[in-house]
Amino acid sequence: MEGLEPPRLAALDPKSSVSTNFTTSACFPNFQTEKRRKDRQIVHSAIGSSDKHAHPAKVFTFAQSPRMPSFTPSELPVAQLHGLLLGAIGPRPIAFASTLDEDGRPNLAPFSFFNVFSANPPILIFSPARRGRDNTTKHTFENAMAVPEVVINIVSHAMVEQMSLASNEFDKGVNEFEKAGFSMKASDVVKPWRVAESPAQFECRINEVVQLGKQGGAGNLIICEVLRFHISDEVMNGEGKIDQNLIDSVGRMGGNWYVRAHGAALFEVAKPGQNPAIGFDKIPEDIRSSTVLSGNDLGQLGGVQELPDETEVNEWRLTELSELFVSMEEDPRQLEDTLHRKAAELLSEKKVKEAWLTLLSFNN
Numbered sequence: 001m002e003g004l005e006p007p008r009l010a011a012l013d014p015k016s017s018v019s020t021n022f023t024t025s026a027c028f029p030n031f032q033t034e035k036r037r038k039d040r041q042i043v044h045s046a047i048g049s050s051d052k053h054a055h056p057a058k059v060f061t062f063a064q065s066p067r068m069p070s071f072t073p074s075e076l077p078v079a080q081l082h083g084l085l086l087g088a089i090g091p092r093p094i095a096f097a098s099t100l101d102e103d104g105r106p107n108l109a110p111f112s113f114f115n116v117f118s119a120n121p122p123i124l125i126f127s128p129a130r131r132g133r134d135n136t137t138k139h140t141f142e143n144a145m146a147v148p149e150v151v152i153n154i155v156s157h158a159m160v161e162q163m164s165l166a167s168n169e170f171d172k173g174v175n176e177f178e179k180a181g182f183s184m185k186a187s188d189v190v191k192p193w194r195v196a197e198s199p200a201q202f203e204c205r206i207n208e209v210v211q212l213g214k215q216g217g218a219g220n221l222i223i224c225e226v227l228r229f230h231i232s233d234e235v236m237n238g239e240g241k242i243d244q245n246l247i248d249s250v251g252r253m254g255g256n257w258y259v260r261a262h263g264a265a266l267f268e269v270a271k272p273g274q275n276p277a278i279g280f281d282k283i284p285e286d287i288r289s290s291t292v293l294s295g296n297d298l299g300q301l302g303g304v305q306e307l308p309d310e311t312e313v314n315e316w317r318l319t320e321l322s323e324l325f326v327s328m329e330e331d332p333r334q335l336e337d338t339l340h341r342k343a344a345e346l347l348s349e350k351k352v353k354e355a356w357l358t359l360l361s362f363n364n
């Protein structure tokens, strides 16, 4: 067991007078070599990730791979650049934009260059781009210039195929509500129609259109202010919030790929508290270099605002871990590994404090 400090088992014995002398920095000797740190990254891929859906081998690859081709946009054909940007930057939400032309004829088209950028004022931006192949503009852009109002409808999974149908390049004046089989619902404060089937509909005034260029592929930012919006009762959770499972949104990815934000695809990550977290760098080196804990595990550990104190750690070790310590007394490396696995399991259940108590028990 070269280089590995045996755990101070005396602390397990309530009668022992041995001081545990616990401080974070003093109690975590750096017995990890650079070699072991590298091993960790590889072992990660095979074992111990607390995230059942993660592909740690890939995470390792991104960080360690010597092959990471680089690109300069001006050196790429626009179609390739477009494909790489859209393949990498996703999932993107979809604005299903309803506008009117200068003659009042309805138009409906989806745009995944879209997001919310401000709550106060409530600003949404989407971008109908100039076509790469012939530098023509989209009807939605032309309509936004002629009649500066839009309803942005959110696309749920139940609507996705019809939404795609609406994205066909129909002639000007063709009503995509009819072509795609959606119901037109009158808006309260703007002229364009709402998509009745959409779970969330935002009536907007167009404040500004920013043209990002005159060449094919150039985006046009349609900067919209929400004047009134509608959320279906069917997707509310009864406490005035939107149930993320019920809204069942879809997002656009590269090529023909979409993502459905639903069921197993949804997960929660706790928001940081008001006081700053200790951070990754304050995690003791022997834990940071664990052969078991993943980047996501360490991210959770670094997210706490303070570490448990020595008394809590000792109590945890006595009440929860004493059998483990006794059974592995002769094999500190196995003990450390087992504690790290236990911590990973706790972290997969979001029991961050218990994970810290388990990890800090090792050298305490």
Ligand SMILES: Cc1cc2nc3c(=O)[nH]c(=O)nc-3n(C[C@H](O)[C@H](O)[C@H](O)COP(=O)(O)O)c2cc1C
Pocket (backbone or CB within 6 Å): 094, 107, 108, 109, 110, 111, 112, 113, 114, 127, 128, 129, 130, 137, 138, 139, 140, 141, 163, 164, 166, 167, 168, 169, 170, 252
């Ligand atoms: C899910 C999805 C997202 C799209 N996002 C965009 C986009 O962000 N910008 C864009 O210019 N075209 C986008 N398109 C293509 C347009 O919807 C398509 O060109 C449409 O015919 C434009 O209609 P319009 O001429 O009536 O405005 C998207 C298509 C789909 C299916």
